[in-house]
Structure formats: C-alpha cells, structure tokens
Amino acid sequence: MRTLSSPPGPKGHLLGDNLREYARDPLGFLSSCAQEYGAVVELRFMGQTLYLLSDPGLIEYVLVENNRTFSKTRILKRNRRLLGDGLLISEGEFWRRQRRLAQPAFHRKRVDAYGDVMVAFAERSLEAWRDGQTLDVHEEMMHLTLEIVAKCLFDADIGARATDVGKAMKVALENFSSQRRLIRIPRRVPTPQNFRFEMAARKLDEIVGTIIENRRKSGEDRGDLLSMLMLAEDDSGERMTDKQLRDEVMTLFLAGHETTANALCWTFWLLSLAPDADAKLAEELERMLDGRSPTMSDLSNLPYVERVVKESMRLYPPAWVVGREAIAECEVGGYRMPAGTTALMSQWVMHRDPRYHEAPERFEPDRWTAEYAKALPRFAYFPFGGGPRQCIGAGFAMVEACLILATVAQRYRMDLAPGQKVEPYASITLRPKEGIHLTLVKRSRGG
Numbered sequence: 001m002r003t004l005s006s007p008p009g010p011k012g013h014l015l016g017d018n019l020r021e022y023a024r025d026p027l028g029f030l031s032s033c034a035q036e037y038g039a040v041v042e043l044r045f046m047g048q049t050l051y052l053l054s055d056p057g058l059i060e061y062v063l064v065e066n067n068r069t070f071s072k073t074r075i076l077k078r079n080r081r082l083l084g085d086g087l088l089i090s091e092g093e094f095w096r097r098q099r100r101l102a103q104p105a106f107h108r109k110r111v112d113a114y115g116d117v118m119v120a121f122a123e124r125s126l127e128a129w130r131d132g133q134t135l136d137v138h139e140e141m142m143h144l145t146l147e148i149v150a151k152c153l154f155d156a157d158i159g160a161r162a163t164d165v166g167k168a169m170k171v172a173l174e175n176f177s178s179q180r181r182l183i184r185i186p187r188r189v190p191t192p193q194n195f196r197f198e199m200a201a202r203k204l205d206e207i208v209g210t211i212i213e214n215r216r217k218s219g220e221d222r223g224d225l226l227s228m229l230m231l232a233e234d235d236s237g238e239r240m241t242d243k244q245l246r247d248e249v250m251t252l253f254l255a256g257h258e259t260t261a262n263a264l265c266w267t268f269w270l271l272s273l274a275p276d277a278d279a280k281l282a283e284e285l286e287r288m289l290d291g292r293s294p295t296m297s298d299l300s301n302l303p304y305v306e307r308v309v310k311e312s313m314r315l316y317p318p319a320w321v322v323g324r325e326a327i328a329e330c331e332v333g334g335y336r337m338p339a340g341t342t343a344l345m346s347q348w349v350m351h352r353d354p355r356y357h358e359a360p361e362r363f364e365p366d367r368w369t370a371e372y373a374k375a376l377p378r379f380a381y382f383p384f385g386g387g388p389r390q391c392i393g394a395g396f397a398m399v400e401a402c403l404i405l406a407t408v409a410q411r412y413r414m415d416l417a418p419g420q421k422v423e424p425y426a427s428i429t430l431r432p433k434e435g436i437h438l439t440l441v442k443r444s445r446g447g
C-alpha cells in the first residue's frame with residue numbers, strides 16, 4: 001500500500017480525545033466536523049480511532065462496494081444482552097442464512113397484506129383520541145407501531161403489554177446513550193443503572209419468551225415470520241434453538257417499531273409547524289379518500305403523503321448514524337484506514353448537506369419529485385442504510401408510515417402544545433428528548 005497521511009480532524013481534549021465534545025452534542029459535533037474538515041475526518045474516542053465519512057461515494061464504498069472489509073461496530077455489539085445474535089448484529093454465514101430465512105416475510109406481496117392490519121390498528125388507537133386533547137405523540141406512536149409489528153410478524157396481540165415494553169425500551173435506550181460516557185462501567189457491576197437495565201431486559205425477555213412459548217404450544221403453522229423461523233431447517237436438518245429464535249424476535253421487535261414511531265412523531269411535529277404543507281396533505285386525503293379508510297392500493301394515488309414522510313426522514317432520520325469497523329487495512333478517500341478503525345456515516349449530516357439538498361434546513365415535501373430523487377447520489381439520502389445490511393424492514397416501514405399518516409391526518413390536524421420545547425436526542429435512534437406534545441384539532445370534512 002502507498003504511504004498515506006492521516007485525515008484532518010479536531011484536536012480534542014484529554015490526550016487528543018473527542019468523546020467529551022461528541023457526547024455533549026453528537027449531531028452538532030459531527031455536522032461541524034464535516035463542515036470544517038471535509039469528506040474524511042479523524043476522531044478519537046477513548047483510544048479508538050474513527051473516521052467520519054461525509055461523501056456519498058465514500059459511504060457507498062464502505063456499505064456496498066467494499067462491504068466485506070467491514071464488520072458491525074464493537075459499540076453496537078455491546079448490545080448483545082438485548083439483541084443477542086439477531087439480524088442487526090450477527091455476521092458472516094450465520095447472518096446470511098438468517099437474513100435469507102427472514103426475507104420472505106418482507107417481500108412486497110407480504111407487506112401489502114399487512115396494510116389492513118396497519119390501518120385497523122391505527123383506527124383502533126384513534127378511537128380513544130378526542131378533539132382538543134393534548135397527547136404525547138411519540139408515546140402514542142411507539143405503542144401503535146409495537147402493536148403492528150407484533151401482529152404482522154408474530155401474530156401476537158400485544159395490547160396491554162405495549163406500555164411495559166415502552167418503559168423497558170426507554171431504559172434500554174438510556175443505557176445505550178450512557179455508553180458514550182468517558183468512564184464506562186461494565187454491565188456486571190451492580191450500579192443502580194445496570195440494575196434498571198437488567199430489569200428492563202428481563203421484562204422484554206419475558207414478553208418475547210411468552211410469544212415464542214405460546215406458538216410452540218399451539219404447534220400451528222400460521223405462515224407468519226415466527227412460524228417461518230421456527231420451522232426452518234438448516235442443511236443438516238437442524239431447527240433454530242430457542243435462544244436463536246429469541247434473538248431474532250427481540251431484534252425485529254426492537255428494530256421494527258421505535259424507528260417507525262420516531263419517523264411518525266417527527267412528521268406530525270413538522271406538519272404542526274408547516275400549515276401550508278399540512279393543508280396540502282389534508283386536501284390530497286380528502287380528494288382521494290373522501291372520508292374512507294386508506295388501503296394499500298390507495299398509496300400510489302397519495303404521492304404527497306409519501307413526500308411528507310420522505311422529507312421528514314431527511315430532516316429527522318430515525319437512524320441518524322451507521323458505523324462499520326475495518327477488519328483489514330484499506331484506503332478510504334485517499335487516506336490509510338488501519339484495521340480496527342470505525343467508519344461513521346451519518347444520515348443527519350448527509351441529509352442536511354447543502355451540496356445535495358437545497359435550503360437543507362427547510363421542511364419542503366415538494367422537493368421530492370421523481371427528478372430530485374433520481375438526481376441525488378445514492379448516499380446523499382439513506383434513511384434505511386444500504387448494501388447487504390440495508391434495513392430489511394424498509395418497505396414495511398414506508399408502507400406503515402404512509403398508511404398511519406393517511407389515517408390520522410385525514411381526521412386530525414395537530415398543533416404544538418404551549419410551552420413545548422422539542423429537541424432531538426441522539427441515542428441509538430433519533431428520538432424526541434422529552435416526547436412531543438401536540439393538541440388534536442378535528443378536521444371538518446370538505447375543508
């Protein structure tokens with residue numbers, strides 16, 4: 001390999017470490033690094049070297065072209081207690097096999113069939129909503145998307161347990177963010193925080209365990225993802241162990257609802273701040289649906305609904321950063337990348353880059369014309385990642401977000417509740433720091 005120099009980067013504090021600045025404001029820090037130092041920026045977090053890549057071609061190189069030189073990061077793998085060896089963090093042949101097994105549940109035709117469940121659950125939630133009521137839309141959406149993923153993939157009615165899961169998820173995500181601290185306390189040390197995390201993890205284990213156990217008892221093949229995973233046999237005729245099943249179900253459970261819930265609550269909030277976009281959305285829904293419930297086949301006639309969702313995920317990408325670790329030395333953007341270096345690729349940074357998105361801070365659903373999308377470099381907008389590890393639920397999530405938005409926005413407009421300060425909190429996902437409290441205003445039909 002040619003002799004290459006190191007990328008530029010901020011000086012940092014203690015022994016050149018940047019973790020403190022990053023931990024204080026991850027979104028702002030990464031954005032300013034990209035702005036100041038360019039396409040490849042070197043960072044150091046507690047002795048570990050990271051390269052922030054902010055160029056579509058370089059991101060494509062890591063996620064697609066040269067994906068075999070990279071693995072998932074150690075940071076992500078610290079979440080083994082919850083995610084086990086599920087799809088999100090498993091690697092190699094095992095990952096490939098599991099992905100192949102799960103894939104049919106996400107085929108276009110299957111996702112189409114989930115549409116009715118999505119709308120039915122959204123309508124069930126709406127039954128409890130009242131004109132003038134103020135809600136935490138984040139909490140509502142977490143509840144709803146959890147119920148949907150449990151029903152569609154595992155044919156389980158989570159109902160009352162959704163609140164338990166929501167609480168446990170919150171603790172688990174706080175725990176993830178705390179790993180950014182300069183001093184990380186190992187899981188096995190009995191601190192109050194570790195204790196809370198363990199309790200939350202056990203609660204989730206119990207809920208997922210019950211879903212699996214009930215299906216085992218019934219012995220029925222319901223043709224859903226759970227049955228598919230349970231009945232699959234490898235080359236030697238072995239079926240998945242309970243632990244493997246648990247890991248996959250837990251991963252899909254967690255990856256499959258928080259992200260979509262975030263996408264939706266950011267969408268409702270952005271619409272509350274943009275009356276023109278909101279009016280345009282209401283007009284499209286009224287014209288195309290005329291008061292009836294949306295179905296899958298309506299989606300192709302609701303282009304504005306899709307534009308709103310895309311634009312919301314541009315400004316507030318639920319997955320705001322993806323990371324990969326180099327398993328062998330390679331060259332990235334003219335710099336040497338030693339084995340063990342982590343590549344950070346941030347949707348937050350790329351989606352707000354003025355080179356690709358004009359007036360990037362503006363919420364402008366109308367920018368999403370077919371020409372706009374076509375002209376964008378592949379990784380100037382990548383809410384679902386890319387390459388072989390691209391989100392398996394991308395199609396599911398888009399359909400779900402569009403159908404829920406259409407169902408809700410047809411009936412209600414939402415206004416920001418007084419005194420609300422909405423701030424993004426960059427944990428493993430991008431969620432609102434203190435929820436999003438919006439007041440429901442019933443729409444009058446015909447205007």
Ligand code: HEM
Pocket residue numbers: 087088089099149251252255256257259260263317318319322323382383384385386388389390391392393394396397
């Ligand atoms: C708006 C909603 C969603 C967003 C923004 C999102 C985003 C992402 C991203 C960026 C990745 C790639 C991570 C990486 O490369 O390291 C990913 C992976 C994954 N997502 Fe999603 N996701 C969403 C919804 C869903 C849904 C609904 C499901 C399942 C029902 C799901 C299941 C998964 C799984 C299992 C993986 C790991 C795939 C693999 O490595 O083979 N996601 N998601």
